[in-house]
Amino acid sequence: MTIVHTEGIFTHEISWCNCPGERLFPASITKPKTAFTFDVLNHFLIDALECKTSAMSFYQKLKRFTNNAFPDCIPDRYQELMRVSRLWRDLKHRKWFGFGHDKEQDPRQGELALFCPACPQPGINLPPDWKTQYDSDTIMRQYVMDGNFTAQHMKMNKPELDVSLADGTGYMVAEKPYQAHLEQSLDNKERSTCSNHRAINAANINKSNLQALVIYDVGCQWSINFQSRVKSSCSLHLPPSLEIIPAVGKFHLAAHKLSCFPRYSLNFIKGAGHLDEVYDDHMRDSNWKKIVNMGERPFLQREVNLPCTSQFLHC
Structure with a gap:
């Protein structure tokens, strides 16, 4: 069998037994040829959450741990990692919220979601008179957009093969109401008044083969119709007196028109922080x-x- 562990990927002969305390997760139900240790699945879960590591990058790291000079000689179990990590994540969530293997009840809508204690809640983490007690610089709602990244979910040829393990039980809406929303939504194409950004062009492409498209970080364009969209939206309920301050990240602002710099640069927005990144190691x-x-x-x-x-x- 091929054993995938935190220290590398190894091939061993296995003598099957029923010893207590064994910590191997098989990659298939019948006649498994690959297994993942509990440790490596936990490591991948934390790496994905904390470091935003993709499954491909994580598996490449394990291959280099095994043989850094010739990683291509290592067995390819990327697809198995994708499948097993999905099952592992679902099992961990169910265990966390009290849905064990000995319970017949499945989690209902939202029962695998944690309440966010950081969200402003008057009477909980904000005093009831917070509007008069704090000034506008202390309490401010912030939206961070990034337009160079998109999440495209292509329509599947056989959608019945895409089995959901947590349909609507977490933070994402269930499939049926989401599809009903898409049927009522209109796809409006807008002409950019700024530079010819790839993010804006991607937003205006034909999305007939897409199920969902999320695009960020074109604040100068995004802010034009934001207020009108909020007023017409049934899902966003923002105070009418709320002031929206659009901004563009420094890395992306260089690709904008010169007139965008004084208006959308974080250098001129009160309360915005500054940071430097080190790229030497990468x-x-x-x-x-x-x-x-x-x-x-x-x-x-x-x-x-x-x-x-x-x-x-x-x-």
């Missing part, structure tokens, strides 16, 4: 992967003298 790792993969495997197995110069390392 670039170093990127160069290492180029070195590993830049030649054929027989070439890499030979003894070669690679030039150790900054020009080579930064190629």
Whole structure:
């Protein structure tokens, strides 16, 4: 069997037994050839939540733990990880909320969701007179948009094969009311008054083959019709006196028109924070992967003298 663990991916001969305390999760129900340890499934769950690690990146990391020079020699169990991690996540959630394997009752709508204690709740984490006690700079609602990233869910040829494990029991709406909402929604294309951004163009493409499209970080365009959409929306109930301050992230603002800078830059918005990011480690790792993969495997197995110069390392 192929055993996927936090320290790598290994092949072992297995003698089946009923020993208590065993912690292997099979990748299939009958005649499994692959199993994941509980530890690696827990690690992937936390990595996905805390580090936003994708399943592909996580499995590539395990392959490099096993053999950093020749990761392609490691068995490919990416699809198995996708399936098992989904089951593992559902089991952990059900256990967390008290729906064990010995209970016949399934969770109902919203019963696998946690209440957010950080959301402003007058009388709970805000005093009842918060409107008069705090000024506008202390209590402010903030929306963060990022337009370079999209979530596209293509319509499936066989939607009956896409089995939901938690349809509406968490934070996402159930499938039937969501489809009813889509049937009533109109797809309006808007002309950009700013630069020719990819995010805006993606919003205006033909979405006949898409089930859902989420686009962010074009604040100059997003804010134009935001108030009117809020007034006509049945799902958003914002105070009419609420002031909306649109902004564009610094990384994306450089691609906007010059007139967007003084109006939407975080440098001129009171209360906005500043931060710097370090990319050295990521670039170093990127160069290492180029070195590993830049030649054929027989070439890499030979003894070669690679030039150790900054020009080579930064190629």
